[in-house]
Amino acid sequence: MPEAGLGIAILTNNDNQSFFEMLRYQLLDSYLGVPYLDRSTQALRRKRQYEATQVDPTKALAERVSKKNKPTLPLSAYTGKFENKLFGQITISQKGKQLLVQFPTHPGLTATLDYMDDQEFRTTYSDLVFGVMPAKFEVEGGKVTNVELRVNDYVEYDPYVFGKL
Structure with missing residues (x-):
């Protein structure tokens, strides 16, 4: 001022x-x-x-998962190492019908991804302080190029976009 x-x-x-x-x-x-x-x-x-005035967003995400839609790509296409220049690297692997996210910079923190629709997965963090949020994958030419992850706003307001390595 x-x-x-x-x-x-x-x-x-x-x-x-x-x-x-x-x-x-x-x-x-x-x-x-x-x-x-x-x-x-x-x-x-x-x-x-x-x-x-808001609807519980976790219920809406659970309803989308419950429709049992199938991703347009096999789950293995969403796996691999991803990087955000600020955050660092994450690893996404397949665990049955889910994906598992590991955060090397946050030992012990993981997230499971359940497919909803339109390249979006429900992200459930192992530490629920981070929340239950949608994760959006981008696909170009039949290949995953990046994923956008969010956490509860009081933990981190902005999402992180991780490019596939």
Whole structure:
């Protein structure tokens, strides 16, 4: 905020935008002498109102899996090593009728992938803090080129796209 001669840097190990946005406004309010407003409570109230109108996304994903659609490619086509320049490498292997994702940079963390439809798989992480999310594979010329993985927004807000090596 150059007009007030103020700059704020917030360092966090979480990429959840809403947390540091609310913290930033709380700091600005205090610095500028604005009457106190509990930004955290305000954000929580908005989040709860939003969630009350939402359908449980895990149920929708389970319904898509339950249709027992078949992928257009054999499961083995989705396996191999994948890389994201920021995150590093992951390995996807076949485990029966599922795929298994291993994260070498996160020992002990795995994810199972169950096919839904349209090159999307339901991702179920071994640590449920990461959530149950869709994973989208891209296929060009009959070959898998990349996969986009997501986790719960409060763990990491942005998805990671891993290119097949």
